[in-house]
Amino acid sequence: GQQVMQIPQYQHVQEGEDFTTYCNSSTTLSNIQWYKQRPGGHPVFLIQLVKSGEVKKQKRLTFQFGEAKKNSSLHITATQTTDVGTYFCAGLASGTYKYIFGTGTRLKVLA
Amino acid sequence: DVKVTQSSRYLVKRTGEKVFLECVQDMDHENMFWYRQDPGLGLRLIYFSYDVKMKEKGDIPEGYSVSREKKERFSLILESASTNQTSMYLCACCGRFNQPQHFGDGTRLSIL
Numbered sequence: 493g494q495q496v497m498q499i500p501q502y503q504h505v506q507e508g509e510d511f512t513t514y515c516n517s518s519t520t521l522s523n524i525q526w527y528k529q530r531p532g533g534h535p536v537f538l539i540q541l542v543k544s545g546e547v548k549k550q551k552r553l554t555f556q557f558g559e560a561k562k563n564s565s566l567h568i569t570a571t572q573t574t575d576v577g578t579y580f581c582a583g584l585a586s587g588t589y590k591y592i593f594g595t596g597t598r599l600k601v602l603a
Numbered sequence: 604d605v606k607v608t609q610s611s612r613y614l615v616k617r618t619g620e621k622v623f624l625e626c627v628q629d630m631d632h633e634n635m636f637w638y639r640q641d642p643g644l645g646l647r648l649i650y651f652s653y654d655v656k657m658k659e660k661g662d663i664p665e666g667y668s669v670s671r672e673k674k675e676r677f678s679l680i681l682e683s684a685s686t687n688q689t690s691m692y693l694c695a696c697c698g699r700f701n702q703p704q705h706f707g708d709g710t711r712l713s714i715l
Contacts, residue, residue, distance in 0.1 A: 501643065525703060534693060535646070537703035580645060582704075589653070590661065591698060593638075595645040 494519045494585045498594030506602050511568040513597035515581035522584045524557055524564045525591065530577045538566075571601045605630050607696045609707035617715055622681040624710050626694030635677035636695040636704065637661075637669065646693065652677055684714045 495518045505511050515524065523542040527535035539548055541557035541564060548555045554567045564583075568575055578598045582591040610625035628635060633654050638646040638661075648661030652671040666688060670678040681688055691709050698704035 498645070523701065527704075534706040534708050535704075537705070540701065540703065542701065582646075589634075589699070590636075590648060590651055590659075591704065592648075592662075593646040595643065 494583075494592050496581060496583045496592045496594040498581055498597055500597055501595065502598045502600075504600045504602060505571050507573060508570050511571050511575070511599055513566050513579050513581075513599075515564045515583070515594050517562045517583045517585075517592075519562070519585050521561050522586050524584070525582045526555060526564075526566055527580045527582065528577050529580065529596075533577075535580055568599075571599070573601050573603055575599060576601050605696060605705040607694055607705050607707040609692075609694050609710050611710050612708060613711050613713075615713045615715060616681075616684050618685060620681075620684045620714075622684050622712070622714075624679040624681075624692055624694075624712070626677045626679070626707055627675050628677075628696035628705075629675065630696055630705075631674060632697045632699075633674070634696065634698050635671065636698065637667075637677065637679045638693045638695065639663070640691040640693055640709070649679065686714050688712065689714045 497516045525540045526538040529535045545559045546557040552569045556565045578596045580596045581594040606629045608627045616622050636651040637649045650669040652658045668680045693709045694707040695704040
């Protein structure tokens with residue numbers, strides 16, 4: 493079945509350092525969504541990418557969708573303590589309407 | 604803004620009990636989902652529903668059933684709870700193509 497792998501599982505960074513998490517799907521995706529879950533909270537939608545090679549930015553966050561639509565990345569520039577949480581990607585396989593979530597990357601930011 | 608409400612934040616039940624987890628959404632949306640979240644495994648889809656009385660198995664449906672009698676309500680049922688069903692359960696709404704999913708606050712279920 494379809495799988496979405498996400499690396500790394502954990503990342504500790506000093507405040508001000510950059511951070512990247514990567515998502516890789518075993519199948520081609522129609523689109524990919526990114527979510528952030530704060531400690532003790534529920535996943536909250538960040539962004540969606542649909543087009544091959546698409547790049548979107550939200551302030552210090554940059555999201556990319558691979559040319560083959562099988563991988564994606566989230567890059568945070570100059571992390572802040574408010575970035576702490578677990579970041580999930582969720583891919584929609586072509587021809588289906590259910591999303592497969594990645595395993596998540598848990599980010600800790602040390603002040 | 605979409606509101607997804609799960610009936611309990613914390614629940615403790617005993618092995619063998621029948622457990623009901625309730626979820627209500629206020630968007631009149633067709634799609635609703637049940638996930639479980641475990642450390643290192645992310646969110647895994649148990650069941651989803653794309654309309655009233657319609658349901659489809661997700662990736663880990665064993666030991667669970669669901670009910671969707673009204674559009675706004677999606678119930679997850681543990682027929683005979685077992686300790687390996689101790690987990691965080693998240694309900695979500697919406698998530699049609701190109702739309703985000705909106706999650707409830709989750710139910711942390713412990714089976715003793």
